[in-house]
Amino acid sequence: MHPVDWFIIALYLGWIIWTGVQHTRGSKEIEGYFLGHRSNPWWAVGLSVMATQLSAITMVGTTGQGYMDGLRFVQFYFGLPLAMVILSVTAVPFFHRAKVYTAYEYLERRFDVKTRTLTSALFLLSRGLSCGTIISAPAVILSIIMGWNLTLTVLLIGIPTAIYTMLGGVQAVTWTDVKQMYIIIFGLMAVAIALVLGLPGDVSVGDALRVAGATGRMQAFDFRFTLSETYTFWSGLIGGLFLMLSYFGCDQSQVQRYLTARSEDEASSSLYMSAYWKIPLQVLVLLIGVLVFVFYLFNEPPMLFNPVHEARVKQSALAGRYADAEQRFSAAFATRRVAARALASADDAPARASAETTFLDSDAALRAVRKDATALVQEVTGDRTYRDVNYVFPTFVTTHLPIGLIGIVLAAIMAAAMSSIAAELNALATTTVIDFYRRLLKPDAPDAHYLTVSRIATGAWGVFTCIVALFATNLGSLIEVVNRFGSFFYGSILGVFMLAMLTRRASGTGAFVGLIGGMTLVGSVAVLRPDISFLWHNVIGAFGVVVVGLLVSLVVPVTPPASDSIA
Structure with a gap:
């Protein structure tokens, strides 16, 4: 790679780190470190949420998905706008009025400590696995560019990010994300323009896309109703709805974002930003993957991309x-x-x-x-x-983009990855400290003590996610891997919150047993019926928890807690 590209990467990463350090002021207290004193404007929270989603996973895994399968992956997100509307009138008011640090604190108020603890533990496991996959995406790129061992590249990305997160707080993550969002969009648009300019002079964009359409890559809708096909209109609308409800409504990495907003209305507005813009952005990323396929129709690709x-x-x-x-x-x-x-x-x-x-x-x-x-x-x-789907886009970037643009695109990928990892590690540390350490081990320590433990927890999760990253690159499309990990847990976690918010008949024991039952049901379906798409696991898990939870609650009825609602 040319020295100019290295200079751009170094300059950009230095700028991002400097930005993060500038916003660590006010993180000396636990509320400032975890929630930024609940002072962020809606647009910053919204951009932060979207920057986390538009991570290196998106730029590497989704472009590879578009190269292989075309636009049909966009159906995965059809349930997202509806999920944002539902959460804006349910989860946002609940959590903001509760003045909680984590979503799972509410479960103890509504049910009991064992339900809160089990749900928190499932979040930690699922998010830890997903964060490892996020690290693996840029590690793939560096392993190609530098010819380095994959283990070394994983450590080079994961360890510095863990250290940066230990020093910073949610404010640093949020405002870094805001700047990265603009860089990511610029990088994507630049790649799209380069792909179009790379077509033969006698082949127009419309003609090229017509050729891609002959392979089915321009087909964005599949209205078949089948449980075995992952990307259809119905799996995206129904299964995707339950996945998005759980991800944005029950996953601490997202809940923590809108808990930093200045008010309920601003938190809701941040979710509406994703509702409006996520699908168009996803189409852009997938279309870049299709354009890479078209580019390689007229320019010989490597037989293997790795x-x-x-x-x-x-x-x-x-x-x-x-x-x-x-x-x-x-x-x-x-x-x-x-x-x-x-x-x-x-x-x-x-x-x-x-x-x-x-x-x-x-x-x-x-x-x-x-x-x-x-x-x-x-x-x-x-x-x-x-x-080798995850190697398609990095190969194109490093072999066909001009000097300077390579550095910009790789800087955007690297910075987006580090920001996403930092956000995930911050959420993992928050849940570890608030839901386990402070609740179960040391409830009366000063803020300084909890901040020290938080930084230790961040480092430990950084090591764990690096280990996961070493295995994630060989599991297939990274964007599928991260959602497959999540779908195994998300539906059941959503089911617990459905019991908590939608009915007063559910007891703590019912919710606890229901959560175990839902996870068992999802695991059984995954093993016994592998033909059922992972997107439907979210629906199966949610309703499994609700049904089992209500049945157990008939046997072990509700014992009224000190408060079963939030004022």
């Missing part, structure tokens, strides 16, 4: 078979490029239909060669789950 695994195969006993596959791949690409040009220039329906058939046949032939090459990697490495 050079480390490619090198291992070339140094193995299967090197001869791999060399033969490379020759077949180059020939198949040349055939597909001709077919793509013919389809792009076809000007009437009969010619377009004939050209489309030829193109799809050549595309299938190219994919068959890639499949053979992937099988060789799996045979050499012993990893039967190997996919």
